[in-house]
Amino acid sequence: MTDNAAHPAAAQRPHAEDAFADELAAIGAADDRPRPPSWRLSPWAVALYLLGGTLPDGTVIEPKYIGRRRLIEVAIATLATDRALLLLGVPGTAKTWVSEHLAAAISGRSTRIVQGTAGTPEEAIRYGWNYASLLAKGPSLEAMVPSPVTRAMEEGSVCRIEELTRIPADVQDALITILSEKSMPIPELDMEVQAVPGFNVIATANDRDKGVNDLSSALRRRFNTVVLPLPDTVEEEVEIVRTRVTALGESLALPADLDALSQIQRVVTIFKELREGRTVDGRAAVKTPSSTLSTAEAISVMTNGLSLAAHFGDGRVSAADIAGGIRGAVVKDPVQDAIVWTEYLDTVVRDRDDWNDLYAACRELG
Numbered sequence: 001m002t003d004n005a006a007h008p009a010a011a012q013r014p015h016a017e018d019a020f021a022d023e024l025a026a027i028g029a030a031d032d033r034p035r036p037p038s039w040r041l042s043p044w045a046v047a048l049y050l051l052g053g054t055l056p057d058g059t060v061i062e063p064k065y066i067g068r069r070r071l072i073e074v075a076i077a078t079l080a081t082d083r084a085l086l087l088l089g090v091p092g093t094a095k096t097w098v099s100e101h102l103a104a105a106i107s108g109r110s111t112r113i114v115q116g117t118a119g120t121p122e123e124a125i126r127y128g129w130n131y132a133s134l135l136a137k138g139p140s141l142e143a144m145v146p147s148p149v150t151r152a153m154e155e156g157s158v159c160r161i162e163e164l165t166r167i168p169a170d171v172q173d174a175l176i177t178i179l180s181e182k183s184m185p186i187p188e189l190d191m192e193v194q195a196v197p198g199f200n201v202i203a204t205a206n207d208r209d210k211g212v213n214d215l216s217s218a219l220r221r222r223f224n225t226v227v228l229p230l231p232d233t234v235e236e237e238v239e240i241v242r243t244r245v246t247a248l249g250e251s252l253a254l255p256a257d258l259d260a261l262s263q264i265q266r267v268v269t270i271f272k273e274l275r276e277g278r279t280v281d282g283r284a285a286v287k288t289p290s291s292t293l294s295t296a297e298a299i300s301v302m303t304n305g306l307s308l309a310a311h312f313g314d315g316r317v318s319a320a321d322i323a324g325g326i327r328g329a330v331v332k333d334p335v336q337d338a339i340v341w342t343e344y345l346d347t348v349v350r351d352r353d354d355w356n357d358l359y360a361a362c363r364e365l366g
Contacts (some may be wrong), residue, residue: 009207010141013251015111016064016104016352021269023049023106026059038156038198039106046105050076050098064101066240071136073227078224079106079158084345086164086181086223092239092294093228095204102202107157110157112148125149125161125174137329145321149175149201150184156196157348164203166210172219175201179222208292217317217329231295233281237268238294245302249270252303254310267298268319268359270326270349286344289330289337301325 017024024040027049033042041049046057050072053065064073078085087095103110114124121128127150133143152159164172182195203223205215215223231237232336236363241264248254265284269280271293278285291297313321331337349359 006068013110016100019107020049020064020101020104022127023059023061024108026055026057027061030055030057030059031069036198037081038065038196040108041105043080043365046076047073049105049216050101051152063243066236066243067094067228067231067283071228074116075226076222077103078201078202078226082182082200083224084175084222086220086225087228088225089204089206089228090208090230091206091292092296093230093293095206095228096162097159099162099202099204103158103160107155107198109157110160112152112157113162114156116146116165116167119149120167120171122171122174122366124179125171127186132168141189144186144189149178150193151182152201152250153178153182153193153195153199153324154199157244159199160213161201163205163216165205165207167213169213169216169270171217172213175360176219176222179219229249230275234265234268234272237272237295237298238264241268241298241302244299248303252267253305254306255315257309261353264298264302266319266355267301267322267326270344271329273345273348274310274330284348286348287340289332289340291330291332292335293329297329301329312344319361320364323358323365327362327365 011018027045028041030043031042033044035042039046050064051063054060075085075087075098084186085102087099088212089095091265100110101243103112105256114120123145125272127147128145129139130143130145133140137143146154151157161167161175178195179201182199183328184193186192192247206212222345223352231240238261242261246266273279273286274288301322302325305317308321309315309317327341330341345359345362349355349362352359
């Protein structure tokens with residue numbers, strides 16, 4: 001919020017429906033295909049929005065997800081039925097990014113969201129109470145505080161649940177009746193909330209974090225699962241990182257040059273080799289660290305390098321600007337990961353002739 005309503009502050013990170021409002025409007029105007037109840041766009045148009053393309057009037061739609069088209073089509077088709085969608089994958093595979101853009105394209109808003117944590121209460125999924133009103137008047141609709149799920153049911157929109165497997169198992173199971181019966185009992189008021197057509201749930205989860213609570217078989221059956229993989233090739237991952245870092249650089253007003261993708265190529269190659277345990281040419285095996293080294297972490301390393309180049313360099317991202325970020329991403333365990341990183345530097349990075357500057361920059365850090 002701002003004190004001056006006439007000059008509202010720009011959001012640091014606009015929601016998808018705001019950042020890409022022009023694209024959504026252009027697609028909606030050109031979309032003449034059947035739309036499921038309460039959907040703003042047809043399934044075909046939602047796929048166009050996520051995967052990119054060109055409209056008949058020449059408007060270019062920027063891809064939001066770079067990867068296997070069929071996975072996105074399956075996800076969208078799932079949401080057009082009465083089945084909920086579970087996006088599964090290791091950290092950094094764009095699960096949250098995809099869920100946000102799906103909700104924005106389907107419902108026009110991506111802000112009906114429950115953030116899963118070890119302390120998420122059942123009220124975050126069902127409803128809570130305004131206790132002052134509850135004590136004064138007893139249970140009533142005025143005293144009830146709807147959850148994002150309840151609001152989505154009333155609107156016929158998509159609700160997002162992030163990190164579902166971090167939510168305690170007994171709280172997770174509050175979703176079973178909602179997903180199977182499309183209703184939420186409110187026994188205190190002897191009534192229920194019934195979902196308007198168009199309501200659905202997109203959940204994200206990964207099984208790599210500590211504190212994971214496995215889904216019960218009853219709850220898992222109520223989701224169709226789509227596994228989002230890491231990028232297949234270095235080139236595909238480079239394009240993903242370039243697109244996101246360019247967008248982040250613009251939003252953060254970082255006047256720096258990515259140096260013709262050369263530094264992105266290096267970061268992506270290092271992360272891919274360390275997480276797969278072999279060099280990209282397949283000639284040598286390398287040890288793997290405990291860190292995930294996902295595409296999201298590559299984006300973080302490059303964004304930090306962009307900031308260093310803009311504020312403390314000559315505006316061009318150099319090996320010195322990314323060296324610290326790479327080491328920080330790789331070395332999570334200061335003992336074992338440090339050994340893995342040092343060995344990789346000495347056996348792989350040092351032997352690449354055009355990587356001498358990166359080897360020197362990394363060695364300078366210790």
